[in-house]
Amino acid sequence: MSQSDTRKVGKSIPVRVLSPEVSVAARLVRIWKERELLFFMVGRDLTVKYKNSILGFAWSLLNPALTVIIYDFVFQVALHNGMPDYAIYIMCGLVAWNFFFNSVLTACGSVVNNGGLIKKVSFSREILALSSMGTAAVFWFFQMIILVLALVIFHFTPQTPYLYVVPLALLALVLLTGALSIFFSAVNVYFRDMQHILEVLLMALFWASPVVYTWITVKKSLVHHHLTWIYLADPITPIILLMQRAFYGNPASGKATTPSIKVANLPTGTHYVADFSSIWYIKYFIAVICVSVVLIILALKLFGRLEGNFAEEL
Amino acid sequence: MVEYSVEIQELSKHFKLYKEKHTSLKERIIHGMKAPYEEFWALRDISISIKQGDTVGLLGHNGSGKSTLLRCIAGILQPTSGRVLLRGSVAALLELGAGFHPDLSGRDNIYLNASLLGLSKRDIDGRFEEIVEFSELSQFIDNQVKFYSSGMQARLGFAVAVNVDPDILLVDEVLAVGDENFQRKCIDRINLFQKAGKTIIFVTHAADSVRQICDKAFVLDHGRVVADGTPGEAIRTFREYMMASGQRSLLEPLDQSILQDEHGESETLGTGDVEIKEVILEYPKSEHGNHLLAGDPMNVRLRYYAAKALDDAVVGISIFADNDLFFSATSQGHEVEVGELNGDGEIIFAFESVPLLDGVYKMTFEVRGTQSGLVYAWREQVDQFEVVNPGRDMGVVAFPLNIKVVSTSRK
Numbered sequence: 001m002s003q004s005d006t007r008k009v010g011k012s013i014p015v016r017v018l019s020p021e022v023s024v025a026a027r028l029v030r031i032w033k034e035r036e037l038l039f040f041m042v043g044r045d046l047t048v049k050y051k052n053s054i055l056g057f058a059w060s061l062l063n064p065a066l067t068v069i070i071y072d073f074v075f076q077v078a079l080h081n082g083m084p085d086y087a088i089y090i091m092c093g094l095v096a097w098n099f100f101f102n103s104v105l106t107a108c109g110s111v112v113n114n115g116g117l118i119k120k121v122s123f124s125r126e127i128l129a130l131s132s133m134g135t136a137a138v139f140w141f142f143q144m145i146i147l148v149l150a151l152v153i154f155h156f157t158p159q160t161p162y163l164y165v166v167p168l169a170l171l172a173l174v175l176l177t178g179a180l181s182i183f184f185s186a187v188n189v190y191f192r193d194m195q196h197i198l199e200v201l202l203m204a205l206f207w208a209s210p211v212v213y214t215w216i217t218v219k220k221s222l223v224h225h226h227l228t229w230i231y232l233a234d235p236i237t238p239i240i241l242l243m244q245r246a247f248y249g250n251p252a253s254g255k256a257t258t259p260s261i262k263v264a265n266l267p268t269g270t271h272y273v274a275d276f277s278s279i280w281y282i283k284y285f286i287a288v289i290c291v292s293v294v295l296i297i298l299a300l301k302l303f304g305r306l307e308g309n310f311a312e313e314l
Numbered sequence: 315m316v317e318y319s320v321e322i323q324e325l326s327k328h329f330k331l332y333k334e335k336h337t338s339l340k341e342r343i344i345h346g347m348k349a350p351y352e353e354f355w356a357l358r359d360i361s362i363s364i365k366q367g368d369t370v371g372l373l374g375h376n377g378s379g380k381s382t383l384l385r386c387i388a389g390i391l392q393p394t395s396g397r398v399l400l401r402g403s404v405a406a407l408l409e410l411g412a413g414f415h416p417d418l419s420g421r422d423n424i425y426l427n428a429s430l431l432g433l434s435k436r437d438i439d440g441r442f443e444e445i446v447e448f449s450e451l452s453q454f455i456d457n458q459v460k461f462y463s464s465g466m467q468a469r470l471g472f473a474v475a476v477n478v479d480p481d482i483l484l485v486d487e488v489l490a491v492g493d494e495n496f497q498r499k500c501i502d503r504i505n506l507f508q509k510a511g512k513t514i515i516f517v518t519h520a521a522d523s524v525r526q527i528c529d530k531a532f533v534l535d536h537g538r539v540v541a542d543g544t545p546g547e548a549i550r551t552f553r554e555y556m557m558a559s560g561q562r563s564l565l566e567p568l569d570q571s572i573l574q575d576e577h578g579e580s581e582t583l584g585t586g587d588v589e590i591k592e593v594i595l596e597y598p599k600s601e602h603g604n605h606l607l608a609g610d611p612m613n614v615r616l617r618y619y620a621a622k623a624l625d626d627a628v629v630g631i632s633i634f635a636d637n638d639l640f641f642s643a644t645s646q647g648h649e650v651e652v653g654e655l656n657g658d659g660e661i662i663f664a665f666e667s668v669p670l671l672d673g674v675y676k677m678t679f680e681v682r683g684t685q686s687g688l689v690y691a692w693r694e695q696v697d698q699f700e701v702v703n704p705g706r707d708m709g710v711v712a713f714p715l716n717i718k719v720v721s722t723s724r725k
Binding site: 015016122 | 392393430
């Protein structure tokens with residue numbers, strides 16, 4: 001219900017046309033006009049989510065913290081992987097992964113769960129998927145703060161050439177997540193079991209990404225079977241690798257970290273992280289960004305075609 | 315050139331009615347992509363232009379497509395074909411407080427709801443006090459909405475919606491909420507909108523609200539516009555369609571069909587000494603022929619045949635609406651001598667004026683003997699007449715009324 005601010009000719013009021021065909025550009029313009037609504041929706045989700053729990057907002061941090069503790073216990077204590085400051089290693093990857101996972105999974109249900117709104121109010125329906133992303137972004141932000149605090153406490157210094165690539169990686173992550181969020185939110189209206197299928201797919205994708213294990217551990221067998229390109233074709237993987245390279249990559253020299261197992265004969269500090277150059281990352285992320293933009297356009301087109309029947313299907 | 319604020323051009327909306335719906339991927343794979351469905355056109359080639367500043371009613375029975383049309387105008391449903399042109403901002407009141415979240419406070423919900431209706435944060439900040447005041451909920455504004463009564467929620471919803479101040483307001487039968495005091499406020503607010511030259515589209519099946527508020531009305535039936543015109547005319551058409559489609563109007567007595575079936579063709583009860591052959595209604599002032607306007611004169615001509623000479627007859631007429639007696643008179647009461655009835659003849663009831671408002675009214679005629687105590691002829695609620703009220707008065711009786719305002723203060 002945007003107040004159209006198309007240039008006014010004389011005294012006449014701008015005309016808004018409602019018809020079955022709406023261009024992607026028009027959709028984007030409308031979403032942009034309704035950006036304030038997006039913030040209110042994110043605010044609503046955040047307020048509502050923790051309104052009735054004692055710990056409230058702390059849950060958004062407690063949950064990933066417990067995840068880190070569990071993985072730390074399993075891999076350090078039970079499986080003896082012997083990585084120094086393993087918790088920080090997990091956090092680097094998990095922060096990026098959680099954003100992707102929470103966005104796509106909640107966006108998938110967002111249109112169906114807001115059926116009441118869709119039947120009664122006119123607004124850009126994409127806002128629902130985007131607000132799921134917005135909520136995940138808020139959680140991402142708080143987890144980043146925790147990560148930074150942990151880095152400071154444990155004297156980690158970010159690796160400079162890689163640190164500068166992080167924003168590019170995040171941009172790629174956001175665009176890719178956006179395309180998938182919009183896509184699944186619309187498709188789920190027609191295939192209601194999409195959410196369950198997605199949960200399984202995301203779990204598989206999680207283990208296909210080096211969040212809890214290292215690139216080095218899988219590299220050898222990948223190379224051996226010529227499967228490296230498939231593994232790296234998942235754009236989430238290089239994003240996670242970069243996060244690890246930039247933040248975990250080089251434990252501060254002053255710290256006494258003596259890894260019990262040497263994995264490869266690499267210089268100290270980069271034992272466990274991938275050894276791609278920063279230029280490789282930049283090229284990769286630019287490609288991801290280009291593909292994601294195309295995917296977003298396609299997702300919006302599909303969304304527009306399916307959207308016409310949302311109010312009836314819900 | 316007339317400025318139209320809403321132009322609907324050849325709008326059609328098509329629904330698929332599934333017998334069994336496959337909503338999951340698993341089911342769709344098992345059953346193939348095809349699910350049995352029936353095509354259903356909720357709207358067919360609707361073209362309506364609504365002038366800026368008009369208040370327009372969309373009348374129709376359930377399933378006529380009126381709500382679908384409103385949703386298409388609001389942009390909630392996408393038309394299958396055709397388009398809607400809108401000049402100016404639109405706010406739709408399809409459900410008060412749509413999007414209210416029970417866990418949020420009244421304050422948060424005002425912001426969320428107003429934002430959904432298209433207001434910017436700055437606008438909401440500016441109107442917040444007014445919204446709270448209008449809703450009369452300032453005490454509870456920081457309570458969670460789940461603790462509000464449904465009336466309170468509706469009040470808050472309406473308060474937000476009317477303060478959005480759109481150019482085009484779409485209203486769907488929401489005025490039936492809240493107490494009388496609040497309803498009056500709503501009507502007042504709608505009147506204010508009208509004075510400010512806003513366009514209002516109002517969907518309802520309550521003919522009275524159309525009469526009270528609208529300048530013009532469209533009647534929808536099976537997805538098509540079947541009538542448009544002044545509220546009075548539209549309401550009449552609406553009523554005819556209601557009857558034609560077998561939906562009983564409240565004005566129709568329920569036992570009418572039974573009555574007709576039982577008594578077959580003669581339609582006359584009684585001893586049979588007098589037969590009421592025909593009842594002819596004449597509306598001397600009405601151009602329409604089949605109905606009269608409130609306050610018009612009416613002649614009722616009752617043609618009879620008396621099988622034998624009767625000299626003690628009294629004739630009577632009664633008028634009913636919904637089986638309630640509105641009027642009853644006899645020749646005896648009017649001190650009119652009927653004289654001897656024998657053979658063919660006619661009794662004329664000449665009403666100088668029928669001071670009734672809208673409705674279909676049934677008549678019962680009676681020819682009775684004063685001495686014999688027999689009912690010679692009795693024709694119950696077979697004949698009817700219809701009154702259409704061209705004005706905006708509501709109720710049952712058309713009191714002739716002039717309103718004057720005389721200022722008595724001295725300058």
